[in-house]
Structure formats: C-alpha cells, structure tokens
Amino acid sequence: MLKSVQSLRFFAAAIVLGAHLNAGGWALPVANPFACSAKNGLCGAIGVDVFFCISGFLMLITTESRDPGVRSAVGFAIRRFFRIWPLYALITIIVATGFRSQNVSAYLNSLLFLPTLTPTGFWDPAIYSGWTLNFEMYFYVLTAICLLTPWKTRLAACIAFGLGLFSLTINDTIYYFASIVMEFALGALLGVLWNSRAVWKKLIRIRWPLLLMSVCLFVAVGRAVGWDNPHVIAAPHMSVRLLYFDAVLPRSIGWGIPSFFLMLSVMLFEDRIPAGLSRLGDYTYSVYLLHVPIIQGALYLKETLPGATVSTIVGTHLVPVAIVTATAVTSVVTYHLVEVPMIRLGSALARRFEGRRAPSSAAQVPPSI
Template identity: 25%
Template structure:
C-alpha cells in the first residue's frame, strides 16, 4: 500500500497509508478446472501475478528505492494500481462463484476456508515478529482493547470498524468482505451480482462523485468505538445466519441487515475517505459487469455504456478531488497518482481480457496462484530486510539489487509454502464440508437456477487457494 512520507528508519513500519495499496481478492471456490478451461483463465492469474509484484515493489520503495518514491509515486501510485487490479479481478469472478453454487451457505463455507487460514497465519507471524523485535510491533490500539480488536478482525471488517490492522495489508480484506456482503444481499433479493454489476457500479461511482468528499472519516467509531465493533460483529453474524435460513422473511431481513451494515460502514466509518471507499466497491461491481457482458448475461450496449460512464465518473471524481483538495472538508483527497493508477488498472484488466486466449508465462501464472499468500506474508519480510540492510543512500546499486533479490526470494518461498501446506489443505477441507452439507440437504433453498459460469476460479489471490483471491491483494 502506498507509503506515507518516510519516518525515521528506527520507527517506520511500512505504515498503512491513508490511501490503499494493493490487495488480493479471495481464492476461487471451485476445484481446479480442466486443462483447457484453466488455460482460458490463465489471464486472471497473470493479472494477479502482476499486481502481487507491484505490491511488493511498492512496499520496498522506502527500504531500497526512496528515489522512486520521491519522483514516480506522486504521478503513479503503485499501491493503488495493484489494489484496483486485484479488485477488478475479484469483482469479475466472485459473484459468478455465488451464482454457480446457487447456495449462500456453500458460498460462505468456501470463502471462509479460503480466506481465513492464510489470514490467520499472516496475523500470527505479524504478532510474533513484532513481539520478537524482528519487525515493527502492531499498532498500540490493539493492545489497549485486545478483545475488541480480536472480534473486529474475525469479521475482516476491522478497517471499517475503526480498529487498527494487525498487519497493515489486512485493510483491503475489509473491502473484499463488504463486497461479499453486498453480493450476498443482492443474490438473496433475487438480483444477480454479475447481471447487476454495470448499474450498481455506476451507482457507486455517482455516490463517490456526489457525496464522497463531503463525508468525514471514522464518524461512528470516533464517538462510540466499542459500540461500533459490537454492533458490527452482531449485524454481520446475525445477517449471515438469517440469509442462510429457510424462511423467506428471515432471508430478506438478513439481506437488508448485511446491505445496511456494508453501506453504513462505507459511507460513515471509512478510514481512507468515502470517495475512495465507494470507488473501490464500485470498481469491483464493474468487474462483475464486465463478466456479465462477456458472457452475454445482459444487453451489451447499455451495459458497456454504463461501465464506461462509471469508470469515467470515478476518474472525474478523483480529478475534481485533487484539484479541489485544499478545502478543509475534503477527506483524504486523491492525487494524480491515484487517477493515473486507476486508469492504468482498467487498461491492464481490459488488456488481459483481450489476450485471454493467449499463452501467458508459467512463472507469471504461478505467481498469480500464490498471490494471496504473497500479499499477506510479504510485509514482515520487508520489515526484516529493512532492519538488516543499510540506509539506501549508503548502498551501491549492486548491493541494493542483492537485497531486492533476497527480498523477492524470501517472499516467494514463504508464499509457496503457505499455499502448499495451508491454503490447499484447507481448501480441500472446505470442499469436503460443502459436499457433506449438500448431501445432507442442509443448504437452504436458493433463488431459481442460473446458467453456470465457465468457472469461478480466480487467479492469484483467489486461486491461491485458488483465489481466483480472496483477496483481499486482495483478495485481494
């Protein structure tokens, strides 16, 4: 995630910036598809692999390449570029996963077993590294109210509940979770996530432009921090239980609860500014809209027009915000780097879509497969490298290159081990549990069937588990 202005080396910890970095989407829920189908989806893995590399690079700037931070970052925000690529991929694939399953219960079982195991591993490593002094300690706010922080993190909504992140990159998973809640609410209401993507995206873009800069950050948690967490945890737990009920009334009530929670947190209690919060979720729904257009779920002409207008309105909101960013009521105004990064993320995503039938380098698609673990595990490794290396200004180019290669090697090895021994086994367990639930007839009846998508496997973060990721980057 984009770094703020560098702090003294002794205390700076890849601080979570006021604005997002990159995050993965969650892993896909389906078993690995056939070879031909997998190849057709390699473009998604390639995109997540690119986004993962960009995230690691973003977080290495203050450690090894401060001149890039000074010169390029104001005009191209690497972190935001990665995050929006991750979120576009997530939006493209996650609603299709729910529609393919046609079961809210099975969808959430899959999400839980793909998102939480590597997330828990990353959180444990972050806490242990901080306690051992080999990385920076987590924010002080966590120790002041540990129970509150723990419950908030279990929802993955902690960044929107006013609770500091145990690991700074966890913030993107809060937006992934908001998206899942909204997609679930739409599904229960009979509105298909992919089919409604274009119009919903335009609505969020309009909201970002119209009211995004007029709203304060942390409005609710700033006044009632404890109650915010209690209400948020209860609303999410109660809403999810209700939408899995067999009673139509409870299902509708649960859908309304989840939608109200997600929208309320985005608008009233965000940390990064309502404009950017709404833009992130709108971008994910735009990804769903692209899927609907590609698979002819909607009339192409109107859908394409809405998607183009949504992206234009979001970019225009960013330009207006940075030109008018000196006004005191503007919460976290964007920079030119934000605008350029969002545009570049869209171009990257559309280029991948256009090239989806081409072969992609296996190394890049493999990186996409493990991208969820890359995203979650790289921060403490970057911090350790920072402690061991010298000040960038005192290193010759060869020395910097050596540290950069060591950093990348350590991140890839850690992510590969996590994927092999944490993600894959837990994904398998989740699939077995899903089959048991289905066989026992425990899944609540869902809305009428819809044609299954080609696959719900997302690249990197998603497939990580196969997050196809989260993914969270994001999952990412």
C-alpha cells in the first residue's frame, strides 16, 4: 500500500473526527481548527471528499490487471463486502441497542447501505457518518458490474462522472445521482495518471509548486461556513458555501477537485513519507466508524448525569481528550480483532471462487475509509 495514500487516509479521518468533536459543546484545550463553524479553521467534513478520491484511485489500481468476467466481479464483491460490512454491522447493532432510537426499517436500511427517505429528506444511518458508506458501496457495486466488461473500473468511473454531471442539471432528490459521486471518477483519473509512469515522472518535476498550490486551494475551500441545504444528503448537488470565494458550489467541484489535487501532490512525495506515519492509516476505518458512537455515548451521559456533574465535566478538557483516547484504543482493538480476520476470510473466499492461489507477500488493500 502506498505510504502517501495511507497517510492521507489518516489525515482525512483525523479532520472528520475533529469536525464532530464539538458536538457536545464541551471545552477544548485549544480552539478546534476543524470545526466547520470556525472562522479561521478547516472544515473537517472535507475529509470525506478526500476519502472518495482515494476510493476511486484504489478501485482502479487494484482491478486494472484483472481479467474481465464473472470471477473477477464476484471476487471483487466478496473482498469489498468482508472488508466493509462486518465492522459496520457490528457497530450499527451496538448503536441500535444502545442510545439511538430509530424504527426497524431504518436500521435494516443502515445494514444494507440503503437510504431512508422521509418527508424532510434522507435520514442518516444509525452511525451518522455511515451515509458515506452508502455511496462507497454504490460505487463498489457499479465497479463489480463493470468488471464484467473489458473497460472494468474505467467504465464505472465514467458512469459515476456522467451521473454526477447529470445531477447538476436536475432539481430533485435522486440519492445516488448526487454530484459527489464524481469524486470517485476523479480518484480513478488519478489511478490512470499513476499507471502512466511517463506522465508521473513529469509531474514529479513540478511537485513542489503543485503541493503549494493544492494545499492553499484545499485550505481556502475548506473554510466552508455552511450547507446550501439543511438536509444535505437530500440535495443532489450537495452544495457547500465557501467563505473565501463567497460562493455556493456543488460539493464535487468546491471540495472534490481540491481534494483531487491535494491527493495528487501528496502522492508525488511518496519517497519522502516515513513508513511509521503511513501505518496509522491501518486504523482509519475503525477511527471513522467508532468516533461517532463514542461521541454519541458522551452526549448520552451528558443528558443522563446530574446537572452539577455535567457542568463540572463540560467546563474541563476531560471529555474531548477521553473521546479521542477511547477512539484510538478501540480502533486498535477492532482493527486487529475484527478487520484483519475479516480481510483474511474475504480474501480466502474470493481466491477460492477465482481459482487463484494466495500471493506470497501481498499487502491487503484497505478501504478508502
């Protein structure tokens, strides 16, 4: 796995966690730079757009060498299912039996990565951040179908890009036509560039100015002050308000394109990234899933504890430190006890279906989240 991609995964998960950390109104040791309401910060929600670009990239480079056909398509689907669903299902069930009240059909939709439509828009899954996995699984299904054709993931990327463009022309709540799906295509484009070694060598020559430009652009657009629609997932454009540019743009343009350039520029420094930093990327999926229910648990305690106790705790730095610590510890545990065994099981089942032997020293490709 590329060190640069692993590092970007950790960065994206960290800023998403930062964006959610202010949910309870508790005191922080310093001003939260990733709160979307911060005047001089970076809205951590943009980490999702980085994840989607990473996902498109990984899907292309991991399927490019496979022969098209049923075996490749089913093998791909098996690997993705066992990599994503087991931990997500486990945490969803815990949340369902714990502190979030939803009807049974809503929880079933969560487990099946399906949106739940209500009169006010689409509900988030039981794990709030799970809405992104609905789109991830949608792109995986699209990729698996396209692996039946000679164009494989490139066709899936073109379809996603076309659907995203189409969403910009309509004014409706067609969930999977949201323009954010274009970000998977941007990631796949990055995979095409990566596979073209001649082009990549030319890009390396300008990596410093490209990095400076991409970081400045990423920070500028990341200073979002709100959403154009309060029911974000119900809006096909998923528009974001950009403070620097005093503009409302579709998310795939306002945040997707800057995320693409950030990922491109960081990957050009693959030879400069320490291996230790990249290892943190292993725990990204667990961090992304677990931090939300841990924050929900803190909010639940805030509502149930005596008022005097809450006032004392909220006024200290204890809660956010405890949330980050609990997320880190549980992420290490779930990675080794749930993710790794499920990765191995999925790979074994996929190889058996494909009729292939296990590679002698192949690193597992993580999900983008």
